[in-house]
Amino acid sequence: MPEWKKLMRDSLRRGADVAELSPEEQAEVDEVRKLYPFFSNAYYTGLIEKKDDPIWKQVIPSAQELEDPDLYSNDALEEDGEDSPVKHLTHRYPDRVLFTVTYTCAIYCRFCTRKRKVGLNPVPPWHEMEAVFDYLREHTEVRDVLLSGGDPLLLSDAQLDWILTELRSIPHIEILRIGTKLPCVLPQRITPELVEMLKKHHPLYINTHFNHPRELTPEAEKACALLADAGIPLGCQTVLMKGINDDVEVMKELMLGLLRMRVKPYYLYQADLVTGTSHFRTDVQVGLDIMEGLQGHITGFAVPTYIIDAPGGGGKMAVGPNRLVELNEEEAVMRNYEGKTFRYPARAGSGVPEGTLIQDYV
Ligand SMILES: *Cc1c(COP(=O)(O)O)cnc(C)c1O
Helix, strand or coil: CCHHHHHHHCCECCHHHCCCCCHHHHHHHHHHHHHCCCCECHHHHCCCCCCCCHHHHHHCCCHHHHCCCCCCECCCCCCCCCCCCCCCEEEEECCEEEEECCCCCCCCCCCCCCCCCCCCCCCCCHHHHHHHHHHHHHCCCCCEEEEECCCHHHCCHHHHHHHHHHHHCCCCCCEEEEECCHHHHCHHHCCHHHHHHHHHHCCEEEEECCCCHHHCCHHHHHHHHHHHHCCCCEEEEEEECCCCCCCHHHHHHHHHHHHHCCEEEEEEEECCCECCCHHHCCCHHHHHHHHHHHECCECHHHCCEEEEEECCCCEEEEECCCCEEEECCCEEEEECCCCEEEEEECCCCCCCCCCCCEEEEC
16 A cells, blocks of 8 residues: 555544644544544654644644634635536636535645535545536636645545546647645655656646645655656645744745755635634734735745635635825836835836936835
C-alpha cells in the first residue's frame, strides 16, 4: 500500500485520538465532529509543536465552532444558489467554472468555506459527472475549468484521468486547473505516477494552499518539485487567519518560502463569513496592513492579491493598499511603499509636472 494510503487509513478521527487533550476536551471534539467532521493524518499533525499553535488551530476541532451566532451562513458564497446550473458545478464568472469532483479531504480544515458539505458525501456518481460534461459541451463560452472539492487529488489516478480526459475532449476548454491542499497536508500523495498522468493534460495549472511557514517541509518541497518539474505552474491560495498568519513577518516568511519551492503566491483571502469559523476572522484592516508590509518590500512575484469574496455570490474582489492618493484632470498622486508621494501627469500628452516629482514625505 502506498504511504499516502496508509496515512489516510491510520488518520485521527475521534477526540480520543488526540492524546494532548483532557477527557473533557476529547468529549468536546466528539461534540463538534457530529456537525463538522474531524480527520487528520500523522504527517500533518506531526507538524504541531504545541497545543493551540498555528498548525493545531487549523486542524483540531474547537468548541468555538459551535458557538457562532446566526450572523453567518452555511453557504456564504452562495455556490449552491442560482450560479449552480447543474449539481456540483458553479458557473459564476463568464468564462470559467468551478467543478466539485469530490467532497472528501485529507484533513478537514476548521476554517473551511465549504464546511457544510465536505466529508459528508462521497464522490458524485458518474451520471451526475456526465451531466456536468454535457453542460460544458453546450457552453462554448467556458474556456477554464477549475476542479475543486473536497480535494481532487484524493481521487484515484484512473478516476482523475477519466475526468481530465473528458474535459480535454471538449474543444473550447483551453485550460484546466486543480485546487488541492495535498502538497501541504499529504505531500506523499504526489507520486511520480500521478504526475505522469497529470502532465498528459496540459495546459494544466495547480493552485495549492499553505497558510504557515512551518508547513513548508522537505516533504512539501519534494511534492512541489515533482509537479513543477512536470511543467505544471504552481500557485498558492492562503487564508488570512487570526493567531495563524495575521502578522507581516510570518506572511513574508511564508510567501518567500513558497517562491523558493517554485510556488507563486496567487491569492490571500479574507476569511469568508461561514458559520463555525468566526474565531478565525480578522479585521479587513489587518489584511490591508499585511499587504502594505509586503508590496514593494519583497520580490513582486512573492506578493499575492488580497481578495474579499463577497457574501451573497458577489464574487472575488481584489483590494489592497491604495497607491493612488488622488486622480484629477492634471495629475495622479501616488504613494510608494515607503510612504513617499509622487505626481504623474494624468493626460497622455503631458510631460513631467513642474518642479520635483517628490511632493512630500509622510
Ligand atoms: C474563485 C472562483 C473561480 C476562479 O476565479 P479566478 O479569480 O479566476 O481564480 C471560479 N469560479 C468560482 C465560483 C470561484 O469561486
